[in-house]
Amino acid sequence: MIxxxxxxxxxxxxxKTKEGATAFQPFNGGSIYNVAIALGxxxxxxxxxxGISDDFFGQMLLEGxxxxxxxxxxxxxSKNRATTLAFVHLTNGQPQYVxxxxxxxxxxxxxxxxxxxPDAVSTLHFGSFSLIHDPAGATLEALAIQEKPRRIICIxxxxxxxxxxxxxxxxxxxxxxxxxxxxxxxxxxxxxxxFPGVDPATVVKQWLLDGAALxxxxxxxAGATAxxxxxxxxxxxxxxxxxxxxxxxxxxxxxLLASLDQQxxxxxxxxxxxxxxxxxxxxxxxxxxAAITVSRAGANPPWESEI
Numbered sequence: 001m002i003x004x005x006x007x008x009x010x011x012x013x014x015x016k017t018k019e020g021a022t023a024f025q026p027f028n029g030g031s032i033y034n035v036a037i038a039l040g041x042x043x044x045x046x047x048x049x050x051g052i053s054d055d056f057f058g059q060m061l062l063e064g065x066x067x068x069x070x071x072x073x074x075x076x077x078s079k080n081r082a083t084t085l086a087f088v089h090l091t092n093g094q095p096q097y098v099x100x101x102x103x104x105x106x107x108x109x110x111x112x113x114x115x116x117x118p119d120a121v122s123t124l125h126f127g128s129f130s131l132i133h134d135p136a137g138a139t140l141e142a143l144a145i146q147e148k149p150r151r152i153i154c155i156x157x158x159x160x161x162x163x164x165x166x167x168x169x170x171x172x173x174x175x176x177x178x179x180x181x182x183x184x185x186x187x188x189x190x191x192x193x194x195f196p197g198v199d200p201a202t203v204v205k206q207w208l209l210d211g212a213a214l215x216x217x218x219x220x221x222a223g224a225t226a227x228x229x230x231x232x233x234x235x236x237x238x239x240x241x242x243x244x245x246x247x248x249x250x251x252x253x254x255x256l257l258a259s260l261d262q263q264x265x266x267x268x269x270x271x272x273x274x275x276x277x278x279x280x281x282x283x284x285x286x287x288x289x290a291a292i293t294v295s296r297a298g299a300n301p302p303w304e305s306e307i
Contacts (some may be wrong), residue, residue: 002125007104010026038247042255152268213228
């Protein structure tokens with residue numbers, strides 16, 4: 001099983017009323033939540049670990065997880081805290097966000113609330129803005145460090161710069177977590193934000209030296225490159241008519257993990273010895289799944305039957 005650890009929220013996407021006025025329509029979202037949803041739809045055993053409110057938005061999120069066959073046994077329910085809300089503005093299909101997250105169910109996730117992780121869990125996935133603010137950021141970092149000896153650790157920084165108050169502290173946390181990751185998936189934009197002016201190849205080489213088995217650098221419409229210590233492969237995007245890019249990177253991550261899981265590669269020794277053909281199979285599924293997501297509005301990952 002793969003467990004996705006981090007934020008779940010409601011995205012309010014721009015829409016138009018019948019009268020032509022601007023409105024916002026609520027959709028389930030959050031980077032980590034999206035990865036869990038996509039993995040469930042792709043037929044993998046997956047759980048979601050994070051704080052979810054008992055308010056009606058939280059009920060929407062829980063129903064979305066159930067519908068996509070995501071295990072709810074790791075969910076931390078909160079009766080007294082609200083759901084995180086994100087208002088999305090699209091510019092040429094690219095999302096910009098305004099977040100309402102203060103004292104939310106997800107942000108206030110505490111270490112003592114984390115459930116025990118059973119042996120059946122092979123992989124923990126972390127990332128995005130759940131790592132920015134404490135106590136949730138410290139809670140999730142501690143979980144990753146604690147479970148590193150027994151699980152594959154996957155991280156996608158998925159930076160939300162507008163939420164970062166203390167850049168230095170946030171970069172220190174990201175640095176510590178990336179240094180223990182087995183799989184790192186990162187966009188070129190996030191790479192530049194974390195390491196401005198640094199050649200990405202230099203950063204990737206260091207992560208591989210630190211112990212990462214696999215680093216995937218995505219470049220939007222220019223495709224992705226996957227790196228191991230022994231080789232690298234390029235994965236072009238699949239051409240589709242783009243509705244928007246909300247959830248595209250999350251679906252790519254899910255497709256990658258789904259294929260690695262299907263190939264029984266989510267064990268440290270197997271992952272470090274992955275072949276070109278095995279990695280190509282994983283990046284191809286990731287690209288295909290992401291292409292379907294960008295072809296429709298919002299974070300709406302494909303089902304296994306659509307692949």
